[in-house]
Amino acid sequence: MQLDTSRPIYASFGGIIAIGNLKGGVGKSTLAVGLAGAMARTGKSVALVDGDPQATSRRWLVKSNLPIHVETLDLDSLSSLESWLGRAERLVRAHGTVVVDLPATIGPAMASAFLLARLILVPVSLSAVDIDGTNRVLRYIRTARSERGGIGPEVMIVPNKLPRSVGIERPVLDVLHGFGEPVVGGLSLYPEHGRAFAAGCWIGDLVPGSRAHNEVMDLEAAVADAMRRTVQAPRIEAAKQERRDRERAAVVDAAKPPVRTPRLPWWQRIFAS
Numbered sequence: 001m002q003l004d005t006s007r008p009i010y011a012s013f014g015g016i017i018a019i020g021n022l023k024g025g026v027g028k029s030t031l032a033v034g035l036a037g038a039m040a041r042t043g044k045s046v047a048l049v050d051g052d053p054q055a056t057s058r059r060w061l062v063k064s065n066l067p068i069h070v071e072t073l074d075l076d077s078l079s080s081l082e083s084w085l086g087r088a089e090r091l092v093r094a095h096g097t098v099v100v101d102l103p104a105t106i107g108p109a110m111a112s113a114f115l116l117a118r119l120i121l122v123p124v125s126l127s128a129v130d131i132d133g134t135n136r137v138l139r140y141i142r143t144a145r146s147e148r149g150g151i152g153p154e155v156m157i158v159p160n161k162l163p164r165s166v167g168i169e170r171p172v173l174d175v176l177h178g179f180g181e182p183v184v185g186g187l188s189l190y191p192e193h194g195r196a197f198a199a200g201c202w203i204g205d206l207v208p209g210s211r212a213h214n215e216v217m218d219l220e221a222a223v224a225d226a227m228r229r230t231v232q233a234p235r236i237e238a239a240k241q242e243r244r245d246r247e248r249a250a251v252v253d254a255a256k257p258p259v260r261t262p263r264l265p266w267w268q269r270i271f272a273s
């Protein structure tokens with residue numbers, strides 16, 4: 001199956017913010033619901049797509065009164081990929097921003113999110129296994145970048161479950177910066193996040209004005225800033241020109257005998273790896 005990269009969603013990378021890491025339990029759903037809730041409470045239109053079979057975000061939001069459009073993403077096979085791409089396009093058109101909570105597995109949900117997202121948040125909670133999962137997910141993101149002609153996705157490393165008293169210590173910061181992507185303030189370890197999930201409540205509604213709530217608002221502000229900075233119309237134009245040049249070169253090449261086998265699209269390479 002060939003993806004149509006001339007679709008408007010691919011050209012603009014819409015307002016899709018994916019939240020992913022190949023390590024489970026690092027706080028993807030906590031970030032997804034926290035961020036979507038912060039956007040909704042500051043008057044932004046937002047949809048949340050729950051790509052996790054455990055449906056944590058959807059179950060979380062079912063009881064809340066947040067004005068967030070929630071959908072599940074049942075993408076367990078490549079055959080449903082095209083219909084999801086169409087759905088993503090409609091969601092972006094209808095809601096502007098779409099937050100996607102990804103499962104901790106390589107599969108069509110993650111691959112399509114990396115293809116579409118303008119920004120990817122990678123929560124990291126700094127155990128040795130986390131670092132391995134984070135390095136793996138960043139490798140896939142970089143493959144996606146090169147396939148997208150270097151146009152996004154932008155990445156933000158979000159440290160999570162940080163010890164409250166000491167802040168981020170130097171060696172920890174070194175590890176975070178070692179990932180080679182921008183690092184934001186992140187979230188400290190507050191049991192209120194777990195309580196908010198149990199109560200089906202957004203953190204800012206459960207404990208308004210708390211440190212846990214303020215950290216989520218700071219994260220939303222950092223994300224909004226990154227989204228503003230990643231508007232890349234001139235780069236899109238450059239990429240389109242590059243594609244036209246490539247197509248022209250392909251027509252010329254077609255007249256010559258083939259010299260090597262065609263490269264698989266990046267998302268197929270991800271599945272093959």
Ligand SMILES: Nc1ncnc2c1ncn2[C@@H]1O[C@H](COP(=O)(O)OP(=O)(O)OP(=O)(O)O)[C@@H](O)[C@H]1O
Nearest residue numbers: 024025026027028029030104161187188189190194
């Ligand atoms: N900053 C935090 N402070 C305290 N607890 C947290 C924090 N972030 C996440 N948790 C808790 O850690 C657990 C895992 O969080 P969460 O479900 O968000 O992770 P996940 O990455 O989505 O997991 P999965 O890979 O299973 O989808 C939950 O019990 C959650 O309440």
Ligand SMILES: [Mg+2]
Nearest residue numbers: 028029052056
């Ligand atoms: Mg989750």
